[in-house]
Amino acid sequence: MDGAPEFPFELPVDGVASQAAEAGPGMAVSDPASSEVPSLIDHTLLRPEATRSEIAQLCDEALRYGFFAVCVAPVWVAEAAARLNGSPVRVATVVGFPLGASMTPVKRLETELALRCGAQEIDMVVDLGALKAGDGARVHNDILGVVELASAGGALTKVILETGLLSDEQKRMGAELAVRAGAAFVKTSTGFSHQGATGSDVTLLRRAVGSHAGVKAAGGIRSYSDLLAMVRAGANRIGTSAGVSIVEQARGSRQ
Amino acid sequence: MDGAPEFPFELPVDGVASQAAEAGPGMAVSDPASSEVPSLIDHTLLRPEATRSEIAQLCDEALRYGFFAVCVAPVWVAEAAARLNGSPVRVATVVGFPLGASMTPVKRLETELALRCGAQEIDMVVDLGALKAGDGARVHNDILGVVELASAGGALTKVILETGLLSDEQKRMGAELAVRAGAAFVKTSTGFSHQGATGSDVTLLRRAVGSHAGVKAAGGIRSYSDLLAMVRAGANRIGTSAGVSIVEQARGSRQ
Numbered sequence: 001m002d003g004a005p006e007f008p009f010e011l012p013v014d015g016v017a018s019q020a021a022e023a024g025p026g027m028a029v030s031d032p033a034s035s036e037v038p039s040l041i042d043h044t045l046l047r048p049e050a051t052r053s054e055i056a057q058l059c060d061e062a063l064r065y066g067f068f069a070v071c072v073a074p075v076w077v078a079e080a081a082a083r084l085n086g087s088p089v090r091v092a093t094v095v096g097f098p099l100g101a102s103m104t105p106v107k108r109l110e111t112e113l114a115l116r117c118g119a120q121e122i123d124m125v126v127d128l129g130a131l132k133a134g135d136g137a138r139v140h141n142d143i144l145g146v147v148e149l150a151s152a153g154g155a156l157t158k159v160i161l162e163t164g165l166l167s168d169e170q171k172r173m174g175a176e177l178a179v180r181a182g183a184a185f186v187k188t189s190t191g192f193s194h195q196g197a198t199g200s201d202v203t204l205l206r207r208a209v210g211s212h213a214g215v216k217a218a219g220g221i222r223s224y225s226d227l228l229a230m231v232r233a234g235a236n237r238i239g240t241s242a243g244v245s246i247v248e249q250a251r252g253s254r255q
Numbered sequence: 256m257d258g259a260p261e262f263p264f265e266l267p268v269d270g271v272a273s274q275a276a277e278a279g280p281g282m283a284v285s286d287p288a289s290s291e292v293p294s295l296i297d298h299t300l301l302r303p304e305a306t307r308s309e310i311a312q313l314c315d316e317a318l319r320y321g322f323f324a325v326c327v328a329p330v331w332v333a334e335a336a337a338r339l340n341g342s343p344v345r346v347a348t349v350v351g352f353p354l355g356a357s358m359t360p361v362k363r364l365e366t367e368l369a370l371r372c373g374a375q376e377i378d379m380v381v382d383l384g385a386l387k388a389g390d391g392a393r394v395h396n397d398i399l400g401v402v403e404l405a406s407a408g409g410a411l412t413k414v415i416l417e418t419g420l421l422s423d424e425q426k427r428m429g430a431e432l433a434v435r436a437g438a439a440f441v442k443t444s445t446g447f448s449h450q451g452a453t454g455s456d457v458t459l460l461r462r463a464v465g466s467h468a469g470v471k472a473a474g475g476i477r478s479y480s481d482l483l484a485m486v487r488a489g490a491n492r493i494g495t496s497a498g499v500s501i502v503e504q505a506r507g508s509r510q
Contacts, residue, residue: 099303
């Protein structure tokens with residue numbers, strides 16, 4: 001982690017093993033084959049007005065196309081888990097989403113309930129106010145509170161930094177704190193702020209976490225060329241609601 | 256409540272008194288005097304990147320101008336309550352915000368913690384998926400779960416419907432369910448969706464709740480004329496981050 005800033009606080013001992021080993025491959029060395037594209041994608045539907053039939057369709061598409069996971073709001077986890085039961089498609093959900101400004105015990109309860117309903121991946125939003133204030137201990141403890149529960153339940157944690165609202169130094173600090181707290185992934189964006197993933201942010205995050213965590217790019221990724229740009233920048237997971245169209249484009253393109 | 260739809264489900268007995276009596280005046284009969292404008296305003300700062308000094312400034316402006324309340328994210332409630340301690344300015348916060356798609360126990364814990372930190376008003380987002388699906392029992396129980404705790408803690412509940420995502424029938428149903436669950440206010444919008452408050456939605460909500468609840472207009476209210484339009488349409492509380500500028504405009508205008 002060359003160039004990572006030194007933090008002016010003592011980190012508590014984590015007490016949980018890092019989830020990095022489960023985060024899959026690090027920096028991609030070449031473009032994915034079109035057949036590998038679906039396995040990079042968290043097929044995502046987080047619009048608050050989503051209906052039961054749209055959630056069912058999302059799950060069915062994930063089965064048909066072989067997406068890595070679906071990502072749905074907490075109220076839909078049980079439904080998605082039931083529909084995907086016995087399949088390799090994982091169920092991801094969100095915690096403290098999309099503002100990150102809920103208290104740690106609330107994020108923990110959200111995690112606990114999500115696990116109980118069948119979630120296998122927890123995409124949590126960092127405490128943005130604390131991160132922007134440089135309060136690393138508070139950010140760390142907030143992440144750790146979720147990672148502990150997720151790990152105990154066999155689930156991965158991704159830490160959403162909302163990079164569009166952060167300085168480069170804050171992005172690096174957030175990424176480093178996520179790794180130290182044992183998160184499996186850092187993730188660029190919620191898709192609900194003014195800016196989504198950018199290639200330069202993915203590169204920055206990959207440099208910050210090295211091979212210690214995965215990097216998920218999310219927010220505004222609408223096409224196969226968007227996906228390729230993110231993978232080339234260092235992402236090994238892609239959150240998008242345009243997965244079906246992206247996979248069709250990948251199949252239609254020359255490899 | 257003329258014209259309100261009949262619901263095809265049995266409502267549980269609430270067990271809590273309606274908060275309507277505390278909701279203040281119903282439909283406005285005339286324009287507010289400029290001196291009354293501040294007392295209509297929830298002075299609001301919910302941007303996720305808000306800093307401690309911005310929260311302090313918000314509270315100080317509320318004291319100086321005499322706003323009814325400040326509205327801040329859960330992580331800032333304790334800070335705001337301490338700064339406003341002993342003043343008439345109330346502290347409001349948000350629950351299930353801004354998507355409404357968290358589980359009822361999570362909304363309840365958020366409420367509980369907010370009350371413990373000093374919140375006196377709880378602006379909760381309705382379960383939009385359930386409302387759009389017409390699942391009135393689920394919507395009702397979700398609201399009631401928050402109202403019960405808020406009432407026990409002496410706090411008011413406002414139910415945010417996010418009208419920009421609803422049909423007129425869904426808006427009326429949401430408003431009616433909020434009243435039946437004992438909420439003090441219905442509120443148009445979070446300010447985080449594609450559409451904020453509109454005059455026609457405020458009129459619709461006021462007709463739906465009559466004098467049984469207040470109507471809070473929020474989202475996109477930037478000027479004194481915006482505020483007047485909302486009050487004329489039937490709002491008796493205004494959520495805005497432009498309160499200072501609105502009050503200055505009101506003072507500068509002829510009454």
